[in-house]
Amino acid sequence: MSAYDIAQLSRLIGMLPPAPADWVQAAQELPRARRELDTIVERAEADQAFREGVVADLETALRAEGIEPTRPLLEELRRRVSE
Amino acid sequence: MEAARDDGEAAALGATQLTAEASDAQLVARCRTGDEDAWRELVDRFSRYVYAICVQAFRLPEHDAEDVYQEVFARVYEKLETLREDDAFRPWIAQLTRRLCIDRKRSGAREEPADEVPETAADDVLGELEEAFDVHEALAALPDNCQEILDRFFARDESYRTIGDALELPAGTIASRISRCLTKLRDHWEETGPSTRPESR
Numbered sequence: 001m002s003a004y005d006i007a008q009l010s011r012l013i014g015m016l017p018p019a020p021a022d023w024v025q026a027a028q029e030l031p032r033a034r035r036e037l038d039t040i041v042e043r044a045e046a047d048q049a050f051r052e053g054v055v056a057d058l059e060t061a062l063r064a065e066g067i068e069p070t071r072p073l074l075e076e077l078r079r080r081v082s083e
Numbered sequence: 084m085e086a087a088r089d090d091g092e093a094a095a096l097g098a099t100q101l102t103a104e105a106s107d108a109q110l111v112a113r114c115r116t117g118d119e120d121a122w123r124e125l126v127d128r129f130s131r132y133v134y135a136i137c138v139q140a141f142r143l144p145e146h147d148a149e150d151v152y153q154e155v156f157a158r159v160y161e162k163l164e165t166l167r168e169d170d171a172f173r174p175w176i177a178q179l180t181r182r183l184c185i186d187r188k189r190s191g192a193r194e195e196p197a198d199e200v201p202e203t204a205a206d207d208v209l210g211e212l213e214e215a216f217d218v219h220e221a222l223a224a225l226p227d228n229c230q231e232i233l234d235r236f237f238a239r240d241e242s243y244r245t246i247g248d249a250l251e252l253p254a255g256t257i258a259s260r261i262s263r264c265l266t267k268l269r270d271h272w273e274e275t276g277p278s279t280r281p282e283s284r
Contacts, residue, residue: 013237013238016212019131031117
């Protein structure tokens, strides 16, 4: 980069806008989401009716625990309650 | 990665900025101990970078970009133990994001043929994004609200009025502040070794 290229610096600053806030929040809350997911799976293993409800509507099951149902979490929950 | 505690704090929303308080290696090491504050900071530090790779380098549509973005951090969370050199976190997450973007483009193209982004073109943008990441880190060293003013104006596309209202500054002074801050950034950039950085593309 040229020593005097302020225009280039400005352009580079503009190349990294923030990600949508809800995406960031969901990623930051992954540790908690994983714990809640473990709880759902444990309960599903112990309660057949609960398990059927989870399988029928994974998104609602996650939302009920306050977890944003991102695709990786949905896939993991689907995999674990189907095992 | 095992979570050691949950302090229940709400995650910081998009207003946070890249900081140089802890090195990537230090942050990664803290994440491995289950430090959830460190995890939040790690996400915060690399969020823009991952997002930009998805939407600028690979031009993923928003819904695909969101899936890849969440997948990147989910895999980082799961695989952090396998990172051999903590100092190499940035290239590692860049490579992971790149690979997931390519996978997404290919699976999307099978279902619905669309404009292809040549991987070489994407890699050119990736090089620029790496440089942009360095510039954002350099911003953190600037005084007098410079980091926030420059970020709001150039990265968030905010108007002088919006910036002035948010920072309780007269809107008429924002342009001159931006100019002064850019000069400070350029001076700092030169002092901290721009010669070691790649030439402009």
